[in-house]
Amino acid sequence: MKKTIRILTLLFAFLLVLSGCSNHKNDPKKVTEVRIGILQVPNDVAAARQLNYLSSYFEKKHIKTKYIIFDSGVDANKALISGDVDFATMGDTNGVVAMSSKIDAKLIWVNDVLGNNEGLVVRNGSGIEGFKDLKGKKIATPFASTSHYSLMMTLEKYNLLDKVSLLDMDTQDIVAAWNRGDISAAYTWQPTLTPMLKNGHFLITSEDLRNQNRVTANITLVRGGFERSHPELVTGLLKQLNRTHQEMQTEPKEIITAASRQNDLRFEEAKSQIGTSKWLTARQMVKQEFMSRKFQEQLYITGKFMAQQQTIDHAPTKNEIRKFVVTKYIDELGDK
Amino acid sequence: MRLRKKNYWAITVITWVVLLIVWQLVTMYKITPEILLPSPEKVISTFISLSKNGYNGIPLWYHFLITMIRLLSAVALAIITAIPLGLISGRIKVVYSIFDSIIQFIRPIPPLAYYTLLILWVGIGETSKVVLLYLAAFAPIYLACISGVQKVNSDYVKSAESLGATSKQVFFHVIFPSALPDIFTGIRTAVGMAYTTVVAAEMVAATYGIGWMIINASKYLKSDVMFVGIIILGITGVFLDQLLKLIERKIVFWSGKS
Numbered sequence: 001m002k003k004t005i006r007i008l009t010l011l012f013a014f015l016l017v018l019s020g021c022s023n024h025k026n027d028p029k030k031v032t033e034v035r036i037g038i039l040q041v042p043n044d045v046a047a048a049r050q051l052n053y054l055s056s057y058f059e060k061k062h063i064k065t066k067y068i069i070f071d072s073g074v075d076a077n078k079a080l081i082s083g084d085v086d087f088a089t090m091g092d093t094n095g096v097v098a099m100s101s102k103i104d105a106k107l108i109w110v111n112d113v114l115g116n117n118e119g120l121v122v123r124n125g126s127g128i129e130g131f132k133d134l135k136g137k138k139i140a141t142p143f144a145s146t147s148h149y150s151l152m153m154t155l156e157k158y159n160l161l162d163k164v165s166l167l168d169m170d171t172q173d174i175v176a177a178w179n180r181g182d183i184s185a186a187y188t189w190q191p192t193l194t195p196m197l198k199n200g201h202f203l204i205t206s207e208d209l210r211n212q213n214r215v216t217a218n219i220t221l222v223r224g225g226f227e228r229s230h231p232e233l234v235t236g237l238l239k240q241l242n243r244t245h246q247e248m249q250t251e252p253k254e255i256i257t258a259a260s261r262q263n264d265l266r267f268e269e270a271k272s273q274i275g276t277s278k279w280l281t282a283r284q285m286v287k288q289e290f291m292s293r294k295f296q297e298q299l300y301i302t303g304k305f306m307a308q309q310q311t312i313d314h315a316p317t318k319n320e321i322r323k324f325v326v327t328k329y330i331d332e333l334g335d336k
Numbered sequence: 337m338r339l340r341k342k343n344y345w346a347i348t349v350i351t352w353v354v355l356l357i358v359w360q361l362v363t364m365y366k367i368t369p370e371i372l373l374p375s376p377e378k379v380i381s382t383f384i385s386l387s388k389n390g391y392n393g394i395p396l397w398y399h400f401l402i403t404m405i406r407l408l409s410a411v412a413l414a415i416i417t418a419i420p421l422g423l424i425s426g427r428i429k430v431v432y433s434i435f436d437s438i439i440q441f442i443r444p445i446p447p448l449a450y451y452t453l454l455i456l457w458v459g460i461g462e463t464s465k466v467v468l469l470y471l472a473a474f475a476p477i478y479l480a481c482i483s484g485v486q487k488v489n490s491d492y493v494k495s496a497e498s499l500g501a502t503s504k505q506v507f508f509h510v511i512f513p514s515a516l517p518d519i520f521t522g523i524r525t526a527v528g529m530a531y532t533t534v535v536a537a538e539m540v541a542a543t544y545g546i547g548w549m550i551i552n553a554s555k556y557l558k559s560d561v562m563f564v565g566i567i568i569l570g571i572t573g574v575f576l577d578q579l580l581k582l583i584e585r586k587i588v589f590w591s592g593k594s
Contacts, residue, residue: 074555081371081557101371101557140541144555162393167460167541168552176452177541182460310392311556 031230033064034237037076037088040069041190042259042270043111043218044244044279045089050258053240061233071170072145073097076221080105086226087237091146092217092295096303099324100312104224106326109238110285110295111218115276118147118189118216119205120154121196126184131158131203134185136165140177141187143168144311146216149302150206151187152309153214190273191265207276215298227326238282238329245281286334291327299325374560379567382560391549391561400568403534403545406462410469410530411523418474418526419519422481427511432482443475447533451540460541472533473526480522484515520584527580531573 036054038045048054055065070076073090077098080088089111098105120139122128128137131154141148155161169177171192177183178196185203186196206216220241222234248255260270285291299321307315316324356376362368363375370378386396425432447468454464488511496510538547546565553561 077557078554081369097556102369103371103557104369143552165543167543168548169460169541173452173455173460173540176456177460180456180459182541313558 031061031063031233033066034058034087034233035066035068035085037068037070037079037085037090039072039089039218040263041117041218042256042263042265042273043089044241044248044259045111045220046262047244047248047255047259048240050262051244053243054237057236057240058233061236063233072142074144077103080221080223083223083225086223087220089218089220092219092299093144093146093149093302093306095219095221095324096299096306096316097144097312098221099299099316099320100303100307100314105221106224106227107219107291107324108222108227108234108326108329109220109241110280110291111220111241112274113210113215113217113278113280114146114189115207115210115278116202116205117193117273117275117277118150118187119193119207120151120185120187120203121193121200122185122203123178123181123200128184128203131160134158134160134203135163137185138165138167138183139185139187140167140169140174140183142170142174145189146206146218147187147189149306150209150214150216153209153305154187154204156305190275191263191269194269194272214301215295216302217295217298231329235329235332239333242282242330242333245279248279249281282330282333284334285330291325291330296321296325371557371559374563378560379563383564383567386561386564392543392552394544399544399546399549400572403538403547404572406465406537406545407469407527407530407534410466411473411527413466413470414473414477414526414530415523418477418522419481422478422519422522423485423507423512423515425478426482426485426515427507435478436482439475439478442471443479447472448536451536455540464540465537465542468537469530469533473530476525476529477519477522480518480525481515484518484522485511487518488514517584517588520580520588524577524580524584527576528573531569531576534569 036045038049045054049067058065068079068085070079070088070090073088073094076085076088076090077094079085080098081103095107122134126137128134134155139151141151151166152161155164167177167183171188174183174186174188175192175195178186178200186192188196209216227234244255256270256274257267259274260267263270265273280288280290288294296318299316300318303312303315303321306312359373360376363370363373363378374382390396391399421431421435425435450471451464451468454467458464458467492510492514493506496506501509534545535547535550538545539551542548546568550562550565550569553559553565
């Protein structure tokens with residue numbers, strides 16, 4: 001009898017643990033800390049952080065700001081599920097993954113539209129002159145990233161999908177493998193590109209793809225529970241990010257300097273890492289119907305392609321995308 | 337309260353059945369989101385579709401086979417090298433003094449700590465993966481051999497010697513057989529150690545393997561595939577251990593009887 005009771009107790013405990021998993025979505029009424037998942041790149045969040053735009057805004061509301069670094073959107077997504085971050089910046093492909101696996105999160109901001117800060121680098125002297133030469137070569141890229149998607153699109157275009165061997169690596173591992181000569185090409189992003197370009201060159205960049213109407217971007221997601229209970233904080237945060245976007249167009253030097261300091265880079269490094277990526281202001285996004293139409297189309301194309309590659313189970317429908325992308329915040333900012 | 341052997345078995349079975357029922361109920365009433373805990377049906381249907389269509393264009397059995405080949409070749413390599421070295425170290429003090437401290441130093445280091453270094457040294461190919469598993473498997477066998485040799489009843493050695501056995505004969509006919517039960521325990525521990533590192537070994541630059549499948553699925557938040565992978569690893573682990581126990585009982589049938 002004792003044994004049965006013990007087993008039952010154990011099971012009960014197990015159930016409790018399970019239900020605990022779902023419980024911490026309930027937000028307390030008062031927010032004391034905002035947790036922001038960031039990428040270690042010189043972007044608008046880095047600049048806003050360095051210039052204290054974010055912390056001074058939240059401080060006024062007696063809220064602490066906490067930053068959590070992620071190597072890519074993969075882990076940021078996991079943190080969104082477990083409720084460990086409120087905002088997270090990631091590549092839009094991770095946004096598609098989040099959407100397709102029905103994570104309770106919304107897309108509220110496009111941090112930057114990617115340009116030559118992402119690209120396919122090939123090693124000098126590896127005999128790769130054009131795309132056809134990629135056949136049979138080892139190409140590394142962080143899977144599930146925007147780079148992975150851009151690479152796959154390129155390979156598909158040149159009919160090379162099954163003819164190269166793709167390796168899934170984190171950005172630091174790519175540099176190590178490149179230095180050892182294990183790989184002859186890699187599609188990745190800054191700051192990884194800089195050391196590789198010393199003995200390599202671009203075959204294609206995300207800027208070229210952007211010109212071919214295959215747009216990739218870094219986006220910010222907000223946790224659903226947070227967005228529902230504190231929309232005013234979402235507006236407040238975006239206002240600060242929008243400020244960096246406006247200043248990037250009027251006085252880029254200051255913003256780049258701030259972003260470079262935040263990432264321990266020299267000004268020139270940060271400048272080249274930002275490259276030709278575009279920081280659209282809320283007004284520009286509204287005017288160009290960027291988030292309400294153009295970018296949604298791109299998300300749709302991305303989702304369809306990823307589902308076709310069987311990386312996600314189902315392609316998000318246009319309706320799902322409309323619900324996922326919340327434009328009311330930038331509409332509000334753009335009108336002013 | 338005393339139970340017969342049969343009843344203990346029943347308790348184990350009941351535990352599993354209850355676990356499955358709880359799992360089913362939790363997912364049926366959507367207590368947790370699907371992404372955290374997929375339903376049993378979903379896991380089964382994912383397993384079936386994986387078996388049919390493969391994962392990432394590669395059949396499921398191939399993923400499994402690759403992982404097993406990596407694991408078994410590492411263990412085989414460990415057996416070939418660790419047994420002789422361990423036996424000799426147990427017998428000859430000089431050899432022991434040379435190798436033991438090195439192995440004691442490497443043994444407690446978590447394999448992931450030196451994995452990135454291994455990748456820099458031997459590259460991203462199969463070698464780094466097998467070497468990682470090999471390092472995990474080596475120490476348990478080596479240590480078991482030493483303790484096996486040291487446990488040999490010295491009366492046996494003395495009586496063999498007094499009957500005129502050469503040291504070579506003593507080694508092969510007295511020491512080796514007496515150490516065999518310990519060696520087997522070492523091998524079983526080694527397989528376990530290598531097995532726990534198998535997912536880590538497939539973390540960097542792999543394109544197939546069950547461990548890789550789990551990691552890749554996690555990048556796309558496919559918890560159903562992760563569950564399938566984890567269950568496969570769990571069942572295989574139990575199966576491997578039982579298989580080794582069976583071999584052990586066949587070869588060292590005298591174990592525990594002297």
